[in-house]
Amino acid sequence: MDTTKTNLLFLFNLVLFVDYSFSQLCFDSSCGVGEPTIRFPFQLQNLQPKSCGYPGFNLSCKASQQTVIGLPNSGQFTVQGIDYQMQHIWLNDPDSCLPRRLLTLNLSGSPFSGYFYQSFAFFNCTFDYTKYKLNPIGCLSGQNYTVFASSSERAVSFLASRCSLISSVDVPVQWTFPEPVATSDLSEDILLSWAAPLCGRCETRGGRCGLKSNSSTDTECTHTSRRGLPRGARYAIIAGAGVPALLFLVGLVCCLCGKVKRLACRRRLRSVDSASSAAVAPQSLVTTDGLDSSTIESYPKTILGESRRLPKPDDSICSICLSEYKPKETLRSIPECQHCFHADCVDQWLKLKASCPVCRNSPKRMSIDILVS
Known part of the structure; x- marks a missing residue:
């Protein structure tokens, strides 16, 4: 009888130990279909143990299955994508008015900082200047006023003499451009990065980054x-x-x-001349001369990471070679329209045609030129 009780007690303790050990394992998780994959240094509350994350990298799931992160001095943002190799994270506003959040964005107290910064001036205008090809911020505008944000000195000078300055803000943008943006609605995701913990190299080697122990913040790379x-x-x-x-x-x-x-x-x-009429919306070409190499090289390049995040989410295929973008491929974007292509493809294109392969606009022409008229 005593032997039976001893065996039952041993089995009961073994089950508890196995259950506890299994609960401490760190598996990849997500809030839903299409949402970012969550692993160290991030930890998804209620789905992953605290030991699976690094301090300050706590995430949660909204009822709509959106992935959410809380910044200490700026509130909650939705997580649009994470690149673990490059240590980048893309955020946006859950209420679809990111410009309002940018006016009070404060990253102090968080492990994140902007990767690219671009200064924007916000203006409140009683007159609608959209006829000058200025892009208004719809969620901040009303019936009797329109809000614009610009990073161009010429546009700022134009608006400053006609509108009220709201604020000047350094925005953590996804891309920086050789020429400042005339105006933008600033609805695109903001790009942030983190310096610690440093797990990008481990991820690149196919390893698994994690805490060495629950009592320290030292990390280790395993399974390489x-x-x-x-x-x-x-x-x-x-x-x-x-x-x-x-x-x-x-x-x-x-x-x-x-x-x-x-x-x-x-x-x-x-076959660009014959294919353009069928594959591209009919617009008049500004010029038939190609661009010189120095101008082409001034256009921004980027190397895709795991998340393959682009300024335009629908741009998943190069419109020139019709191939889908893959991680670690080099892309180049045209500043005025932000359309992206394989760098090799668009370099050859621009040497022949000084126009965007998609919208047919000339990269040499800036919309803000209309302001001088």
């Missing part, structure tokens, strides 16, 4: 390949000739795909 030997190579040694042959085949297919994409890009450029 040792001694520089790739995991695929170790499997190849074990499996023999079968896996190397498969890897060779995969590499060959990837090489052929790259050549096909480059060939498609060249064919697209050769």
